[in-house]
Amino acid sequence: MERGSSQARHEQLAQLVTTVAPVSFARDRLLPVHAALKPLFPDAGLTRGSIIGCSGTAAMSVALATVVGASAAGSWLAVAGLPGLGLRAASEVGIALERLVMVAEPAQLGETAWANMVAALIDGFDLVALAGVPQIRAGTARRLQARLQARGAVLIVVGNPGQFSCDLDISVQRPTWQGLGDGSGRLARRRLTLVASGRRLGRERRAEVWLPGADGGIEPASDVATDVVLQPVVLQPVVLQPVVLKQVG
């Protein structure tokens, strides 16, 4: 009798498993990430619904580098609170500018209006980058986080994440610029050690990259630092000459 009922319960459970199991594997819910940054992410991609914090000296470049893979693959990127984003640098690193939208001055909004704006961005964009997160209640942050997970977007917070709890924090160690001398040369490329840490990561994950690389993009850096041989760039003083139009004939 007892055995029979437990068997029935097992069958019931087995049926439940098929109905409540997630439709897709968590691994399938990934947005692509640039090859050089793959070592930072446990699944080698941005997990949909996660929050990624970028902090430190090169926070802006790192935030751009994080979303490059997905942006190039067709996702839209919305930025809010980053009026100083260098568009030329963004296009050099590989962001698709045709799928980029910026919302200016969100700090002037009240908490509710700000949260509504972020919620609208989460609804429509795969990638949302925020900076200058205002003082919001923990409940508001949790609601936004739940919405992020339901919708499957990825939130990138540049600088202080405030009440948001990041799934992954990317910080920068040992930024080293190459190419600039004592009165000569020019900034050519920067070597960074990116360190990812987070609640679900057992240990820190690291990646060595050139960000920006020689052409402004991202390149994986080998362990042996090699010095680039730079051609000296001579920038001549520019004085534009007036165009003289001559009448012919």
Added chain:
Amino acid sequence: MPARPVAYGDAPPRLAVLWCPDWSVVAAGASPLEPVAVLYANRVVARTPAAATAGVRQGHRRREAQRICPSLRLIDHDPARDGREFEAAVRSVAQMVPRLETTEPGSLTFLARGPSRYFGGELAMAQRVAQLVIEAVPNVVTGIGIADGRFTAGVAARQSAGQHAAVVAPVIIGSGPNDTRAFLDPLSVSTLADIADVSGDLIDLFRRLGVRRLGDLAALPSADVLARFGRPGVFAHRIACGGDDRAADAVAPPPELFVTQAFEDPVHLLDPLVFAAKQLAQQLHDLLVANGRVCTRLSVTAETEHGERSEHLWYRPNGLSVAAIVERVRWQFDGWIQQPGGLSGGIVLMRFTPDEVCSDDGSQLGFWGGRTEADEWAARAVARVAGLVGEQQVFVPAWRGGRQPGDAYAWVCIDAADVTEPTERLAVVEAPWPGHLPAPSPATVMAESVPAEVFDAAGHVVRVNGRGVLSAPPHTVSVRGRPAETIAAWAGPWPIDERWWDSRQHRRMARFQFTTSSGEALLVVVEQQQWWITAVYS
């Protein structure tokens, strides 16, 4: 010798097309006397007759429309509302005509031959159908055209709707290739873009080559059209000749090909139904993809426990993707479930039967730069955010060109730009811009330059003279009151003299790059002996 009609396979079927112009405003419940427009991606897609009289046209930007008609009320585009409201029209016509087919909300297509015999001729049938729609939907404007082939009937329906007559006057084109050609020949080639989704670039090319009328295009030999314009050209040529617009390899699939979902517990709500439809659509898609096929016409059927039935044909020339099927199922059932009086029972059966399939030639728009689903989502989100924070606060990038890091691209406000049509604003004009700094560019460009002070090793302010000579090598930099930082490496000065011909915009400055001991890299300029931080390589 007059050009003879070119025969493309079988004669196209005799079709009736019912078309409701500006369906989106009708669906939104706007009165025709009030100026109202529906916006999508900041462009007008539909407007009421009152707004049309004031001069508002499809394709106007929001600002433009508001300038022309200041009292204009604007409504956001909602495809779900359009689809749901159109179900009322579909249901009332379905009482009379079987196998109705919808391409998009606002347009109905059906085979004309059967119903016209039953109702005593094509004219009587057309008037009867138009009357049914007008009774079912308040404030609707409608037109009806009957002709050979979908394209010709579509053009006829638009002409009929454009008459603005008190009584709908159907436009009926006689059967046979001669009548069809006589009707189509004088029309402009841009008709192809409006009705048959031929790309605007191709139409533009036709025009520049002197092919202005459909008759000019139809007079060309089809082999030459194929050689010069490829497949899209042949398609345009075929329909301009009054040929069938269906893909040449479109076939009716075997009758055993369908997918069904039976619900043991009757379903009363829309959401679980749509959820099941998603899985069913995926199943059908997998079946078809395994054979390299795509469904262009799909019959969606549902039945309640008491035998009430909703059956509908959906047509999409490029093939119905899973998302497109689910969207259409939602339109159909939303209108059905919410009809006046409602359903007497829950839904127990749902079936998708492909009615026409053709080989999947990869004509998925998103792949070649057309709109993808992500683009649609983003366009809607942009409209919502603009509503929340104000249009002046939402920006997209546009190419400007210039020497300074902040000059190359500028942020333009979305009320002056089209979010989903970036080609124009992002077209990079490769001017040389001598003297601009090569890549990498700074990731942060200051909106307003920050004043700084630069000192030499002896503690004196570093000066740059008019010839670009430094008074001493820079040693420390202090940014707006912060403690001075040691400069680890530097380069410059790179002088620049811009717009010397314009006394107000003339700028003469020298640029430097610094890296500080903390690892930061700065772009610094000196102008009128004042140092500024203009950008940070953050």
